[in-house]
Amino acid sequence: MADRAYPGTGITVHYDRTRCRHVAECVRGLPLVFDPERRPWIVVDNERDPLLVAEVVRRCPTGALHYELDDGPAEVPDPVTTVTAVPDGPLLVRGDLRLDLGDAGRMTETRAALCRCGSSGNKPFCDGSHERIGWRSVAVTDREPSGGRPHSEPAVTDD
Numbered sequence: 001m002a003d004r005a006y007p008g009t010g011i012t013v014h015y016d017r018t019r020c021r022h023v024a025e026c027v028r029g030l031p032l033v034f035d036p037e038r039r040p041w042i043v044v045d046n047e048r049d050p051l052l053v054a055e056v057v058r059r060c061p062t063g064a065l066h067y068e069l070d071d072g073p074a075e076v077p078d079p080v081t082t083v084t085a086v087p088d089g090p091l092l093v094r095g096d097l098r099l100d101l102g103d104a105g106r107m108t109e110t111r112a113a114l115c116r117c118g119s120s121g122n123k124p125f126c127d128g129s130h131e132r133i134g135w136r137s138v139a140v141t142d143r144e145p146s147g148g149r150p151h152s153e154p155a156v157t158d159d
């Protein structure tokens with residue numbers, strides 16, 4: 001975990017670079033706030049509406065971004081848990097998640113990119129290693145008749 005806080009008026013944005021997969025939803029949503037070419041790359045007060053900043057943070061599919069509103073509620077998880085497989089990449093999960101971190105216990109989350117190549121050094125999260133090793137996902141129709149999950153998939157519970 002490499003969480004860094006970026007305080008602004010009415011809201012603080014938190015960024016964990018180890019979980020960012022550079023999907024750029026944040027940059028597309030608020031390019032004046034999120035600019036990877038600038039240092040610091042997050043300037044929260046470039047947007048006057050903290051609720052809009054929060055809305056864009058919630059688009060971050062990996063959970064690299066989170067927020068705290070000074071006077072507002074905490075992020076509410078999606079009511080339905082969804083899992084989206086990125087071709088040749090991680091599983092994007094949204095919902096009221098409890099992630100098993102092994103010796104580090106359990107973590108409550110709303111969004112996460114979970115490793116399914118088995119090579120991440122930051123399990124259960126994707127760290128981009130699938131690109132380094134050239135991992136390819138296998139189409140469902142090409143799997144064993146048993147239909148079992150690949151053994152490398154991480155466990156996700158939403159209890």
Ligand code: SF4
Binds near residue numbers: 023
């Ligand atoms: S939306 Fe999240 S994962 Fe994508 S670039 Fe921004 S912080 Fe990184």
Ligand code: FES
Binds near residue numbers: 090126
């Ligand atoms: S799927 Fe990205 S590191 Fe495994």
